[in-house]
Amino acid sequence: MTQHLTESEVRGIAEYTRIGMTEDEVAQMTVDLNSIIDSLEPIREYQLDGVEPTFHPIGSLSNVMREDVEAAGFTQEEALANAPKQQNGSFLIPAILGDGGDR
Amino acid sequence: MQTLEEVLERYEAVIGLEVHTELTTLETKMFCGCKLEFGAEPNTHTCPVCLGLPGALPVPNKAAIESIVLAGLATNCDIEKHSMFYRKNYMYPDMAKNFQTTQGPVAFCMRGHLDLEVGGAAAKERHGLAGAKAGDAFENVTVTEEGYRAHVGITRIHMEEDAGKMVHVGGEEGRIAGATHSLVDYNRAGTPLIELVTEPDLRTPEEARLFMQKLRQIYLTLGISDCSMEEGSLRCDGNVSLRRRGSTELGTKTELKNINSFKSLHDGLLYEIRRQAQVLDEGGIIYQETRHWDPSAKRTIVMRVKETADDYRLFPEPDLAPYDLSDEFISRVRAKLPELPDDKAARFQEEFGLSAYDAQHLVEHRSTASFFEACMADADKKLAKPVANLIINDVTAWLNANADASLEDSALTPARAVQLVGLVDAGAISSKQGKEVFAAVLEEDADPKAIVEERGMEQVSDTGAIEAVVDAVLAENPDKVEQYKGGKMGLIGFFVGQCMKQMQGKGNPQLINQLLEEKLS
Amino acid sequence: MAALGTPFGQMSVAQLQAGLAAKEFSCHEVAAATLDVIEEADAPLHAFLEVTRDAALAAADALDARVDADAFAQAGALAGVPVGYKDNMNLVGTHTTCASNMLESYVSPYTATCVAKTLQAGAVPVGKLNMDEFAFGSSTETSAFGPTLNPWDATRVPGGSSGGSAAAVAAGLVPVALGSDTGGSIRQPASFCGVVGVKPTYGMVSRYGVVAFGSSLDQVGPFARTVEDAALALNAICGHDPLDCTSQPCSVDFTANLSEGVKGMKVGIIPAFMEAEGLSAEVKAKVEEAAAKLEAAGAELREVELPNAKAAISAYYVLGPCEAFSNLARFDSVRYGYSDPGHKDLGSQYEASRAKGFGLEARRRIMLGSYLLSAGVYEQYYYPAQQVRTLITEDYMKAFDQVDCLLAPAAPRTAFKFGEMAEPAEMYLSDMFTISINIAGNGGMSMPVGLGAESGLPVGVQLMGPAFKDENMLRVAAELERIYGPAPVAPGFKAGE
Structure with a gap:
């Protein structure tokens, strides 16, 4: 099996995807992911020069849009109905440490 | 830190x-x-x-696509017929899906530009202008009579969506740092947002400010946004780096955020240029980082250091069909293009014989431009210049001093403005009185003629009456008459002042001058 | 061994509606009896995650009040029919858990279009059905709330990810259920449980309100024991939805040509599929037998090649996880879903909530997708996978220039035992025959053709049709149904057996 990903890289992916993992889990995940990525190799061996990608199946659709007309939405109560925590009509979250990207 | 002029002598500032x-x-x-x-x-x-x-799925707002195409046409962009939405993946609580729907390598609008007219003191900031004469061209600059014209490239304008809003609680002044928790409101989430990216073609903070002002003018003319920097509907980030004069390699850039006014943009960039120069002069290194402009402290502070490039795992949004804009769609949008500020300014010059400077100032705001046009609809064309002056000077000053005021809702109707200018032009009142009447019109909501009559301001232009006063003043001041005749020509002002005083300011100053000169010669 | 289920649940839609029209029983009686049986009989089977008694009775009573029995036919294609929904479909006021701890307490504030359309057609919503967590799996073993058993053999999986839907229909608890299919998640469990399962052409059924797994691959479709029932359900749910940009208009009556037979139809066989490593002898034999019987019934058999279909599995395990990674980012403990208590900062709340909220397979696919989309890796996997999609799509287009319908195995073998597929990559092979059609977007279905000679378990053959011509495969399926007889209700099992 090829080592596509090291444990340290897997730890990095876990951080990026915000999934907490123990060291044991990282070790097992590294094995699993390497095995799966191994099985994906045929895609890299394919002769694909000059082949256009198809990002959307059934390619005939384009320019699908709606008119700029208001539609019924939620009340504040409905919007917050599934909120784990809320305060003053808003979703409540604990402190944001560091920062989350492009802002 | 050195001044901007000193820094720009040795470094070139590259701003996008x-x-x-x-x-x-x-x-x-x-x-x-x-x-x-x-x-x-x-x-x-x-x-x-x-x-x-x-389970929820997006459906794009057609009017938003029309708006961005409009913005692209107004900024000389190529409209790309084939483009797609992409997902930009990163987790942040104000972004409900934890990806932002935006565009990929191909945006709706690509490869545009705006030309900036830089004049006055600001034109001196641009390096390499010394000794150049109108018509000379270098870099992206063409030298003009008033200063220079800078050609600023627009890389792209792409369509995306805004995030929600957060209130940070428990820390200082709503800052995220030190907050114990935050409140998230998704009312703003999904607001149509267009992002314009310029080429790194700007070289001075003033050019950056002018670019933003011009862009705002255009967007307001198009009617696609209220462009309020205060409320955040118009936001700007500045990237700036320095390089030694003569070098073609780009230096490390810093990104300036939290810019909520044109002044902040200018001052923040100015500070950043001077700060970077100091670091470089001391042999230090510029880090690629995001910095925050603090207008009260008048400095920029580090928000975060970018150690590695952000990896947003961008990929085409499978839930949205790709775009294949038809010529018909684009020409339908093109037909909606209103007259843009530059075109309007050119027309004002052509039609009314205004100077480029006056015309540019008039079109800076949609309200002043349309007010001018309303004034000139019925007025004599010879009043164009004084009407323009009234708008550029008095009206603009009044608007600046009264933040809440709007010209449309004010007591100054186009008819009143023309009447006021006509009174001054005909010599019925002095230009100084004109300013008093202008204030009174706004204050009392009355016609200029009525104010002039009520206040007895009508200028005395009767030669006989003025002559009598002139004679009396000269008779009262024989010593001064002697001095004048002895070569102290400056005393003419004294005689005019005395005559005006006796006439309670109503004398026609031109006539007084004329008679005095006759009698003293 | 007594068959599990109720007389109502075992009836076809036509039988039910005939009884309702003749006032032999009311919608309320059908609903109440069905709910009672589900609550009792489903305990060992575990096809249902929630029984929506209130919603079902309200819908039934409304129908009884509204519908003049003499005009029952106008009440909708599914009037009075108890329907179950895979638990990734939102129905307002019910839980939509995706069989995940992440959404255990989530209550839908809105209704998916496909669900709404069945309700408009008169369906009686009796409950939400078990599945692999977020549809990641082929056995329903990854459900956070415990697996569903195969009604034919309690030691075996019902397939997945729509295992609950297949099992509920096979056990005779409901005549019709909806599932979703991203790589075989309707067809493989239909094959394992011996029922009809249809994955329509991508775009025929709105995905709005169906929790997304792979947005460019997902499609909703019906399970039923008869082809006609599946066609009726398809009639009800297909069509353009202004809330789904990828949905398309559809005005076909899928019941219209079911009785036409296959005379003159060209049915394609894909030799590479028949020779594939891993295809069990009994399934292969069944496909060959079905082909021979169709030929005997007047169809013309042709061999067609899908030269690029062999790349489908790798393309699928690139595209699926990439889209899933992004689709599942929204489960962040802020607006809904599991929120791990006691955290002072959002980062640690995120990490704990997602670690505990998602099961292992979900975490695996999220992380795989995140890796495959990262800078420098995207070009090696994601982009070529989309190029492969072009080739596979072209393969199918060329194939359907030659034939009206393709015939292939649905799954390489019959239902396997719990725990038998331990390795993820091994489990992924159970979709080897179904995946390529999701990549291309065409419709495919599994049609039961009796029991395997060795295992004695149901075998399904897969039928595939040209894009937006799903009536072709239904027409062939109807012929197979005439040959093999309608799918029997599973013979039942005793809990713990």
Whole structure:
């Protein structure tokens, strides 16, 4: 099996995807992911020069849009109905440490 | 730190802007039918789509696509017929789906430009202008009579969606640092947002400011946004780096955020240029980092250091069909293009014989431009210049001093403005009196003629009456007459003043001058 | 061994509606009896995650009040029919858990279009059905709330990810259920449980309100025991939805040509599929037998090649996880879903909530997708996978220039035992025959053709049709149904057996 990903890289992916993992889990995940990525190799061996990608199946659709007309939405109560925590009509979250990207 | 002039002597500042504009004039959000409204109760304009509920799917707002095409046409962009939406993946709590729907390598609008007219003191900031004469060209600059014209490239304008709003609680002044928790409101989430990215073609803070002002003017003319920097519907980030004169390699750039006014943009860039120069002069290194402009402390502070490039795992949004804009769609949008500020200024010069300077100032605001046009609809063309002056000087000063005022709602109607200018032009009142009448019109909501009559301001232009006063003044001051005749020509001002005083300011100053000169010669 | 289920649940839609029209029983009686049986009989089977008694009775009573029995036919294609929904479909006021701890307490504030359309057609919503967590799996073993058993053999899986839907229909608890299919998640469990399962052409059924797994691959479709029932359900749910940009208009009556037979139809066999490593002898034999019987019934058999279909599995395990990674980012403990208590900062709340909220397979696919989309890796996997999609799509287009319908195995073998597929990559092979059609977007279905000679378990053959011509495969399926007889209700099992 090829080592596509090291444990340290897997730890990095876990951080990026915000999934907490123990060291044991990282070790097992590294094995699993390497095995799966191994099985994906045929895609890299394919002769694909000059082949256009198809990002959307059934390619005939384009320019699908709606008119700029208001539609019924939620009340504040409905919007917050599934909120784990809320305060003053808003979703409540604990402190944001560091920062989350492009802002 | 050194002054900007000193720094720019040795370094070239390379500035690029990223301008986010919310399409506030639309009815609904980018991908759902929720109402766009600033300042509503939190989370009252939401639905499955903009709350990112499981199973919800986006549907683009056609009017938003029309708006961005309009913006592209107005900024000389190529409109790309084939483009797609992409997902930009990163987790942040104000972004309900934890990806932002935006565009990929191909945006709706690509390869545009705006030309900036830089004049006055600001033109001196640009390096390499010394000794150049009108018509000379170098870099992206063409030298003009008033200063220079800079050609600023626009890389692209792409369509995306805004995030929700957060209130940080428990720390200082609502800052995120030190806060114990935050409140998230998704009313703004999904607001249609267009992002314009310039080429790194700007070289001075003033050029950056002028670019933003011009862009704002254009967007307001198009009517696609209210462009309020204060409310955040127009936002700007500045990238700036320095390089030694003569070098072609780009230096490390810093990104300036939290710019909520044109002044902040200018001052923040100015500070950043001087700060970077100092670091470089001391042999230090510029780190690629995001910095925050603090207008009260008048300095920039580090927000975060970018150690590695952000990896947003961008990929084509499978839930949205690709775009294949037809010529018909684009020409339909083109037909909606209003007269743009530059075209209007050119027309004002042509039609009314205004100077380029006056014409540019008039079109700086949609309200002043249309006021001028309303004035000139019935007025004699010879009044164009004084009407323009009234607007550029008095009206603009009044608007600047009264932040809440609007010209449309004021007591100064175009008819009154023309009447006022006519009174001055005919010599019925002095230009100084004109200013008094201008203030009175706004204050009392009355016609200029009525004010002039009521206050007895009508100028005395009767030669006989003035002559009598002139004679009396000369008779009262024989010593001064002697001195004048002895070569102290400056005393003419004294005689005019005395005559005006006796006539309670109503004498026609030109006539007084003329008679005095006759009698003293 | 007594068959599990109720007389109502075992009836076809036509039988039910005939009884309702003749006032032999009311919608309320059908609903109440069905709910009672589900609550009792489903305990060992575990096809249902929630029984929506209130919603069902309200819908039934409304129908009884509204519908003049003499005009029952106008009440909708599914009037009075108890329907179950895979638990990734939102129905307002019910839980939509995706069989995940992440959404255990989530209550839908809105209804998916496909669900709404069945309700408009008169369906009686009796409950939400078990599945692999977020549809990641082929056995329903990854459900956070415990697996569903195969009604034919309690030691075996019902397939997945729509295992609950297949099992509920096979056990005779409901005549019709909806599932979703991203790589075989309707067809493989239909094959394992011996029922009809249809994955329509991508775009025929709105995905709005169906929790997304792979947005460019997902499609909703019906399970039923008869082809006609599946066609009726398809009639009800297909069509353009202004809330789904990828949905398309559809005006076909899928019941219209079911009785036409296959005379003159060209049915394609894909030799590479028949020779594939891993295809069990009994399934292969069944496909060959079905082909021979169709030929005997007047169809013309042709061999067609899908030269690029062999790349489908790798393309699928690139595209699926990439889209899933992004689709599942929204489960962040802020607006809904599991929120791990006691955290002072959002980062640690995120990490704990997602670690505990998602099961292992979900975490695996999220992380795989995140890796495959990262800078420098995207070009090696994601982009070529989309190029492969072009080739596979072209393969199918060329194939359907030659034939009206393709015939292939649905799954390489019959239902396997719990725990038998331990390795993820091994489990992924159970979709080897179904995946390529999701990549291309065409419709495919599994049609039961009796029991395997060795295992004695149901075998399904897969039928595939040209894009937006799903009536072709239904027409062939109807012929197979005439040959093999309608799918029997599973013979039942005793809990713990």
